[in-house]
Amino acid sequence: MSASREPLIRVRGLANRFGQHSVHENLDLDLYPGEILGVVGGSGTGKSVLLRSIVGLLRPSAGRIEVFGEDLPQLPARDRSRVERRFGVLFQRGALFTSLTLQENVALPLIEHAGLPRADAEALARVKLALAGLPGEVAILYPAELSGGMIKRAALARALALDPEVLFLDEPTAGLDPIGAAAFDRLILTLRDALGLSVFLVTHDLDTLYAACDRVAVLSRRRVRVADRLDIVAATDDEWIHDYFHGPRGRAAYRAAHPEESP
Numbered sequence: 001m002s003a004s005r006e007p008l009i010r011v012r013g014l015a016n017r018f019g020q021h022s023v024h025e026n027l028d029l030d031l032y033p034g035e036i037l038g039v040v041g042g043s044g045t046g047k048s049v050l051l052r053s054i055v056g057l058l059r060p061s062a063g064r065i066e067v068f069g070e071d072l073p074q075l076p077a078r079d080r081s082r083v084e085r086r087f088g089v090l091f092q093r094g095a096l097f098t099s100l101t102l103q104e105n106v107a108l109p110l111i112e113h114a115g116l117p118r119a120d121a122e123a124l125a126r127v128k129l130a131l132a133g134l135p136g137e138v139a140i141l142y143p144a145e146l147s148g149g150m151i152k153r154a155a156l157a158r159a160l161a162l163d164p165e166v167l168f169l170d171e172p173t174a175g176l177d178p179i180g181a182a183a184f185d186r187l188i189l190t191l192r193d194a195l196g197l198s199v200f201l202v203t204h205d206l207d208t209l210y211a212a213c214d215r216v217a218v219l220s221r222r223r224v225r226v227a228d229r230l231d232i233v234a235a236t237d238d239e240w241i242h243d244y245f246h247g248p249r250g251r252a253a254y255r256a257a258h259p260e261e262s263p
């Protein structure tokens with residue numbers, strides 16, 4: 001991604017501490033307009049905590065989080081929610097309301113935050129569900145009646161409800177079979193291209209990194225160890241990075257992404 005462009009999100013000197021437990025110290029990270037940034041790291045390195053601090057669900061212990069040029073944690077609550085409305089977030093467990101149909105789930109933010117009448121909100125919700133690749137007939141079903149992949153798509157439709165500029169995805173392909181995961185990767189790419197979204201994507205899925213991400217940020221030892229193009233990251237001299245990218249799963253993901261290099 002071009003270094004000359006201004007980042008949409010600029011994290012500087014971020015610290016997150018829970019009592020004696022320091023998760024982040026002096027962490028820097030940028031998200032550029034229109035890019036899909038993959039965020040990886042060992043379990044417990046603070047990928048979700050980083051996502052939650054950027055979207056305003058967690059107040060950091062120190063540091064700046066500039067979003068659209070404003071220091072988010074320092075803004076008064078009303079201004080913060082104005083900025084946060086420009087985000088769409090897909091949480092790790094989908095978090096749909098089980099007692100609501102899909103179209104009711106997706107309509108909820110449109111009613112609560114955009115003040116749309118219910119009928120209009122549900123009509124728009126059906127458009128968002130279609131955008132997320134779901135057939136029209138599932139709109140009136142409940143989450144329990146759907147497969148894991150469909151629930152992810154419905155949660156994505158809800159994250160898209162308010163036409164966000166930045167999409168945050170926390171392990172979107174976790175729990176999906178490889179075919180469903182690959183389809184979800186393609187959907188993210190299509191949506192980024194069609195809607196001009198910028199995407200912050202926490203993942204463990206190497207295939208997703210190869211298929212969908214423009215840059216990859218690796219969290220290690222409480223900060224971002226490297227954030228760059230995948231080939232540069234994969235060549236970084238670091239034990240975790242080496243094991244992750246050059247272990248059996250990393251090699252398989254590389255071969256799947258580069259079939260022309262197979263013997």
Ligand SMILES: Nc1ncnc2c1ncn2[C@@H]1O[C@H](COP(=O)(O)OP(=O)(O)OP(=O)(O)O)[C@@H](O)[C@H]1O
Nearest residue numbers: 018021023041042043044045046047048049050204
């Ligand atoms: N609200 C909280 N209070 C105390 N500790 C927390 C809180 N939220 C997160 N942590 C701790 O912060 C650390 C980082 O958690 P986080 O969920 O961000 O890791 P992660 O990199 O996303 O892990 P995984 O890949 O397993 O999902 C963990 O040790 C976790 O226990």
